[in-house]
Amino acid sequence: MSILIDNNTRLIVQGITGRDGGFHASKMKSYGTKVVGGTSPGKGGSAIDGIPVFNTVKDAVEATEANTSVIFVPAPFAKDAMMEAADAGIKLVICITEGVPTLDVIEANHFIKRKGANLIGPNCPGLITPEQSLVGIMPTMIFKHGGTGVISRSGTLTYEVVYNLTKSGIGQSTAIGVGGDPVVGLYYQELLEMFENDPDTDSIALIGEIGGDAEERAAEYIKAHVTKPVAVFIAGQQAPPGKQMGHAGAIISSGSGTAAEKIAAFEAAGVPVANEPSKIPELLKNRR
Amino acid sequence: MSILIDNNTRLIVQGITGRDGGFHASKMKSYGTKVVGGTSPGKGGSAIDGIPVFNTVKDAVEATEANTSVIFVPAPFAKDAMMEAADAGIKLVICITEGVPTLDVIEANHFIKRKGANLIGPNCPGLITPEQSLVGIMPTMIFKHGGTGVISRSGTLTYEVVYNLTKSGIGQSTAIGVGGDPVVGLYYQELLEMFENDPDTDSIALIGEIGGDAEERAAEYIKAHVTKPVAVFIAGQQAPPGKQMGHAGAIISSGSGTAAEKIAAFEAAGVPVANEPSKIPELLKNRR
Amino acid sequence: MKVHEYQAKEMFATYGLPVDKSEVCRSVDDAVKAYNRLDTSKVIVKAQVHTGGRGKAGGVKLATDEVELRQHAAAILGMDIKGFTVDRVLVGEAVNIDKEYYASYVIDRKSKSTLLMISKEGGMDIEEVARVSPEKIHKFVIDPSVGVPDYLAREAAFKLFDDIKLVRQVAAIFQKLYTLFVNSDASLAEINPLVLTKEGNIVAIDAKMTFDDNALYRHTKIAALNEPTEEEKKELYAKSKGFSYVNLGGEIGCMVNGAGLAMATMDMIKLYGGDPANFLDIGGSSNPTKVIEAMKLLLNDENVKVVLINIFGGITRCDDVAHGLLKAFEQIKTDIPIVIRLTGTNEKEGRALLEGTHFHVAETMGQATQKAVSLVNNNHD
Amino acid sequence: MKVHEYQAKEMFATYGLPVDKSEVCRSVDDAVKAYNRLDTSKVIVKAQVHTGGRGKAGGVKLATDEVELRQHAAAILGMDIKGFTVDRVLVGEAVNIDKEYYASYVIDRKSKSTLLMISKEGGMDIEEVARVSPEKIHKFVIDPSVGVPDYLAREAAFKLFDDIKLVRQVAAIFQKLYTLFVNSDASLAEINPLVLTKEGNIVAIDAKMTFDDNALYRHTKIAALNEPTEEEKKELYAKSKGFSYVNLGGEIGCMVNGAGLAMATMDMIKLYGGDPANFLDIGGSSNPTKVIEAMKLLLNDENVKVVLINIFGGITRCDDVAHGLLKAFEQIKTDIPIVIRLTGTNEKEGRALLEGTHFHVAETMGQATQKAVSLVNNNHD
Numbered sequence A, B: 001m002s003i004l005i006d007n008n009t010r011l012i013v014q015g016i017t018g019r020d021g022g023f024h025a026s027k028m029k030s031y032g033t034k035v036v037g038g039t040s041p042g043k044g045g046s047a048i049d050g051i052p053v054f055n056t057v058k059d060a061v062e063a064t065e066a067n068t069s070v071i072f073v074p075a076p077f078a079k080d081a082m083m084e085a086a087d088a089g090i091k092l093v094i095c096i097t098e099g100v101p102t103l104d105v106i107e108a109n110h111f112i113k114r115k116g117a118n119l120i121g122p123n124c125p126g127l128i129t130p131e132q133s134l135v136g137i138m139p140t141m142i143f144k145h146g147g148t149g150v151i152s153r154s155g156t157l158t159y160e161v162v163y164n165l166t167k168s169g170i171g172q173s174t175a176i177g178v179g180g181d182p183v184v185g186l187y188y189q190e191l192l193e194m195f196e197n198d199p200d201t202d203s204i205a206l207i208g209e210i211g212g213d214a215e216e217r218a219a220e221y222i223k224a225h226v227t228k229p230v231a232v233f234i235a236g237q238q239a240p241p242g243k244q245m246g247h248a249g250a251i252i253s254s255g256s257g258t259a260a261e262k263i264a265a266f267e268a269a270g271v272p273v274a275n276e277p278s279k280i281p282e283l284l285k286n287r288r
Numbered sequence C, D: 001m002k003v004h005e006y007q008a009k010e011m012f013a014t015y016g017l018p019v020d021k022s023e024v025c026r027s028v029d030d031a032v033k034a035y036n037r038l039d040t041s042k043v044i045v046k047a048q049v050h051t052g053g054r055g056k057a058g059g060v061k062l063a064t065d066e067v068e069l070r071q072h073a074a075a076i077l078g079m080d081i082k083g084f085t086v087d088r089v090l091v092g093e094a095v096n097i098d099k100e101y102y103a104s105y106v107i108d109r110k111s112k113s114t115l116l117m118i119s120k121e122g123g124m125d126i127e128e129v130a131r132v133s134p135e136k137i138h139k140f141v142i143d144p145s146v147g148v149p150d151y152l153a154r155e156a157a158f159k160l161f162d163d164i165k166l167v168r169q170v171a172a173i174f175q176k177l178y179t180l181f182v183n184s185d186a187s188l189a190e191i192n193p194l195v196l197t198k199e200g201n202i203v204a205i206d207a208k209m210t211f212d213d214n215a216l217y218r219h220t221k222i223a224a225l226n227e228p229t230e231e232e233k234k235e236l237y238a239k240s241k242g243f244s245y246v247n248l249g250g251e252i253g254c255m256v257n258g259a260g261l262a263m264a265t266m267d268m269i270k271l272y273g274g275d276p277a278n279f280l281d282i283g284g285s286s287n288p289t290k291v292i293e294a295m296k297l298l299l300n301d302e303n304v305k306v307v308l309i310n311i312f313g314g315i316t317r318c319d320d321v322a323h324g325l326l327k328a329f330e331q332i333k334t335d336i337p338i339v340i341r342l343t344g345t346n347e348k349e350g351r352a353l354l355e356g357t358h359f360h361v362a363e364t365m366g367q368a369t370q371k372a373v374s375l376v377n378n379n380h381d
Helices: A019-031 A057-064 A075-087 A102-114 A156-167 A188-197 A214-225 A259-268 A277-287 B019-031 B057-064 B075-087 B102-114 B156-167 B188-197 B214-225 B259-268 B277-287 C005-014 C028-038 C066-076 C126-132 C150-157 C164-183 C213-218 C230-240 C259-271 C288-300 C318-330 C347-354 C365-380 D005-014 D028-038 D066-076 D126-132 D150-157 D164-183 D213-218 D230-240 D259-271 D288-300 D318-330 D347-354 D365-380
Strands: A010-014 A034-039 A051-054 A068-071 A092-095 A118-120 A126-129 A133-136 A145-152 A172-177 A203-209 A230-235 B010-014 B034-039 B051-054 B068-071 B092-095 B118-120 B126-129 B133-136 B145-152 B172-177 B203-209 B230-235 C022-025 C043-047 C060-063 C089-093 C097-108 C113-119 C137-142 C186-197 C202-204 C208-211 C244-247 C252-256 C278-281 C306-313 C338-344 C360-362 D022-025 D043-047 D060-063 D089-093 D097-108 D113-119 D137-142 D186-197 D202-204 D208-211 D244-247 D252-256 D278-281 D306-313 D338-344 D360-362
Touching: A010 A019, A010 A057, A010 A075, A019 A034, A019 A133, A034 A057, A051 A057, A057 A075, A068 A075, A068 A133, A075 A092, A075 A102, A075 C150, A075 D213, A102 A118, A102 D113, A102 D213, A145 A156, A145 A188, A156 A172, A156 A203, A156 A230, A156 A277, A156 D259, A156 D306, A156 D338, A172 A188, A188 A203, A188 A214, A203 A214, A203 A277, A203 D259, A214 A230, A214 A259, A230 A259, A230 A277, A230 D259, A277 D365, B010 B019, B010 B057, B010 B075, B019 B034, B019 B133, B034 B057, B051 B057, B057 B075, B068 B075, B068 B133, B075 B092, B075 B102, B075 C213, B075 D150, B102 B118, B102 C113, B102 C213, B145 B156, B145 B188, B156 B172, B156 B203, B156 B230, B156 B277, B156 C259, B156 C306, B156 C338, B172 B188, B188 B203, B188 B214, B203 B214, B203 B277, B203 C259, B214 B230, B214 B259, B230 B259, B230 B277, B230 C259, B277 C365, C005 C022, C005 C089, C005 C164, C005 C208, C022 C028, C028 C043, C028 C066, C028 C089, C043 C066, C060 C066, C066 C089, C097 C126, C097 C137, C097 C164, C113 C126, C113 C164, C126 C137, C137 C150, C150 C164, C164 C186, C164 C202, C208 C213, C230 C244, C230 C288, C252 C259, C252 C288, C252 C365, C259 C278, C259 C306, C259 C365, C278 C288, C288 C318, C306 C318, C306 C365, C318 C338, C318 C347, C338 C347, C338 C365, C360 C365, D005 D022, D005 D089, D005 D164, D005 D208, D022 D028, D028 D043, D028 D066, D028 D089, D043 D066, D060 D066, D066 D089, D097 D126, D097 D137, D097 D164, D113 D126, D113 D164, D126 D137, D137 D150, D150 D164, D164 D186, D164 D202, D208 D213, D230 D244, D230 D288, D252 D259, D252 D288, D252 D365, D259 D278, D259 D306, D259 D365, D278 D288, D288 D318, D306 D318, D306 D365, D318 D338, D318 D347, D338 D347, D338 D365, D360 D365
Parallel strands: A010 A034, A010 A068, A034 A051, A068 A092, A092 A118, A145 A172, A145 A203, A203 A230, B010 B034, B010 B068, B034 B051, B068 B092, B092 B118, B145 B172, B145 B203, B203 B230, C252 C278, C252 C306, C306 C338, C338 C360, D252 D278, D252 D306, D306 D338, D338 D360
Antiparallel strands: A126 A133, A126 A172, B126 B133, B126 B172, C022 C089, C043 C060, C043 C089, C097 C113, C097 C186, C113 C137, C186 C202, C186 C208, C244 C278, D022 D089, D043 D060, D043 D089, D097 D113, D097 D186, D113 D137, D186 D202, D186 D208, D244 D278
């Protein structure tokens, strides 16, 4: 088992004829992901690396029974792409695109929820269930099948943590980058619940950063509902207030959203916080 | 039993300080309906006939645990009133108001459905479960508790039929006026299903009229799903095409929506159609 | 409420929808001036009337020079099409049609939504297409809370075109037409045909819009375009008095409370061998003033030989109704026989009040109708 | 992106939101002219700066005659508030305040929605109110597919007022402010205080708006109002090169791929006793041109004593990254020591390529950081 994606994932790639879309479609396909189609308005009928291209997601879903979609279209078109996927019956929408206006994300996410589907991202690296399915842009070589679920707001920092996990012999059930924007789809709480309920997940690594109070809420949720060991790393202790640290969502506003508050919240909830990313494996091992 | 309303109905009256709202609030209350509150922005804290008035439906629901709302506000404000009710957690919204723009009804009905609630009307007389609850403007004296469910697009024509039923000794489980507009909330199919599943309903009277093809679809539905006897009357055989016959929805457009088509559809489905409203009781008695 | 093609096209243009260049003209001279301003050899002259089938009636003609234009304009202006006299023609540049398509937004009762309907079978009677080959019509249900997003417009456009440039053009048209539809509270916005020109452009060369009467209060500019027929003026007058009135041409005038009951009443008259003069719903209650106004309407109709009043006394009890009727008829002078049928709450008391007056009082709709029909026949004798 | 109060008020006025009469002035003479045009005795002079706390800093003054006005305008213009030099003041009619309220729309991460926040505690620091008496702040989650319907605006307004006239006034303000918020892709639209005047009117006497940087591409007029500080100009320049850069003032310059890893790197520097000079995310890949541009940025900062490059090789393998770095540094002349830490796919091959060059190569973030810190300390010696 795993969460969200596995061997039954049938993926379409929106924006497959773009540079990134095409590149990662091939990468995902060669990892073993069932990439059943792609979309690009006006290019329907063609193919990219043997993957059939459709004009609309609706056409693609009708022809391929896809259940998952990953989006590589430019930011101005991301909202429409997310909504198109959900309206066509896609149940898990992953938006990789960076720089999507926040109100577009709000609108798309509301629409997706209404359609009974889920969004991951935008501005995220996607997710991977090692040795089964990759949906996104993660470097597959560092992942290994195993029992630790990984949830992160970041890209390369996730890879850093996963790299250390794998090196320590700790495999991953599913690793998810939720996205670095202020508003994104699935977040800590929903994913913690899924991992808690997933029989193949035995522990959880949570990688947070400054901005917002999602980590504080996650800490409360873990205390109340999560029985599996969780280890945490929080990035951005040195970030000055009012400055956006790369991610649109990584900003300390009006003195709230600091790393110190988040670390304190996890510690108060009894969740160990690593002071370096490389300490996560140790913390997980100690708690098992 | 009955459908939609009964002794558990806790009603608020939106627009209770208006002439019609106040008048019918008292009528409903004296019939025994649990009229727990009313709304009128700016009149919160006052009372009408002993019924407390609130500024907002939200306030009213919080204070009274109302589950049903009936709307008497003027047409330009009806959409807002319908949405306010659903947003406040009301599960059955009845809109009496006539002359509501169609796109307003479409918007409100979509919103109400999204909130998991149901709409009856607009431009309808409401509904009654005789000797339990009246929600609307129906004249109570003609109704009698019994086993026939009544569904109608009309007001006084419903009373005419009910009057004849009662005179023939046939009581009613619930009688509903769905409204005379082109787009209204609950319609034949949903209500036929409810009556079919209601153990206290043993037969159904359906009163249709020209315009649209809801009767044709109802005939199909009855044939496929309704086991209880149904008798039908269709008004408007003499209506000329292109003319709106009182109800905004009663119009034969481009040659479709005629009474003849509807009567033919019911007859083809094996449902007897009365040539006079007074023949309905006879048709129902014959079929039981 | 209907508007003319040229009025609909003006609205189209306001919303950035591509229409052919055209001018509305009220005289042959105007048409000639328009022709010269259009500065093109081939133009089309179209009667502007509130009815369909103007093509078959000879109300649409192609002109290739000024002489022809004069001839056609002169022939069409003043022409009678299904009872409508043509007082305006639209003179428009004739576009080079490559293919014709159909597009419309309508209110769909079943899905309780606005529906986008499109077809490759443009330029023909869409009801005929729907009957003969329904698979050629594509329907898209619009969620009012999201409208027509880009993807949906594209999805629809791909049903008509493969070329992405045309898809984008027509998708934008679908979006703009929806905005116009919603912003103006339309009940129909139809382009038939929507044309692909030989030059590769997409143009609406006809435009039809009707509007929701219930929403006209918030569209005063559109409401001002109303051009009621003589018949519709009567109906509007009745509406201003709180009634719904439709003339049916028969001899038995009806006055009923409630639209459904009013329809049932006219059906019953026919069933019993008579001819209803009208549909008249005087609304919920029946106070004397209303009855007086309603009687004026009925008595204005010279065909009316008998009046049938059918009232169901509900919230207003029958005895109150009877008092009201008696009071009203104190002020109405007429020799026309009046049949009154009163049922509902306190009906016996109500009928008792009317007994012994000059009214013919009946208990059931059947009796009342029979009486009214026989009175007409007596009159004929 | 922030705008000044006077710019926000211009937007307010465009959307029909009531604001006090005021004029922005760049000189004392301008202020006097504005004072005379306002034609009122009592005016308020407010510094226009992109920071809070201007009141406490003396940047807001009341003037009751021209002399006072001159004095205040002269004092405020040129004043330094938290590092911002005041070059504009807003001279506005002083309204007769009866009560002060708070209203704002913000993006709420938790509900993934826009939030309407209102309070009767206007004119104070709202974060302070939220901390001390959170029950005094009312929050309404806005469904983006319906916006702020009348009933919701009224519901909110009733939290501030009982009088239905004021409720309607303020409800309209909530609706207009939402329209402005959405139409301009704002991330904050705040009125503090929203004032009830002694005359019974409701007026926004302050206005604060910030906008979503990701949406500025579709709001060129708003984007044109941007007035970046010197610091922000550097950040914008970095952004134009595809980087995210923030100056932190320390001695160890960092160059990292990925924002999270970049934050972790600066945290590690602190953890190991150093001071990060900056946050710098050079994005996913690391081609030579990017590295050259990034190094220019770092070397422009005179504080930088050591550069720490921390790259996670994912899709781009470490050996490719190493080749890229070597190529880039052929063109970069600097004596500053460079520590490189390379991990990820093909890391051994990558590190092997860098061994024996002038780079200090490390395997883990810990080792790299320690090395960088010790190099700084050596330099100090």
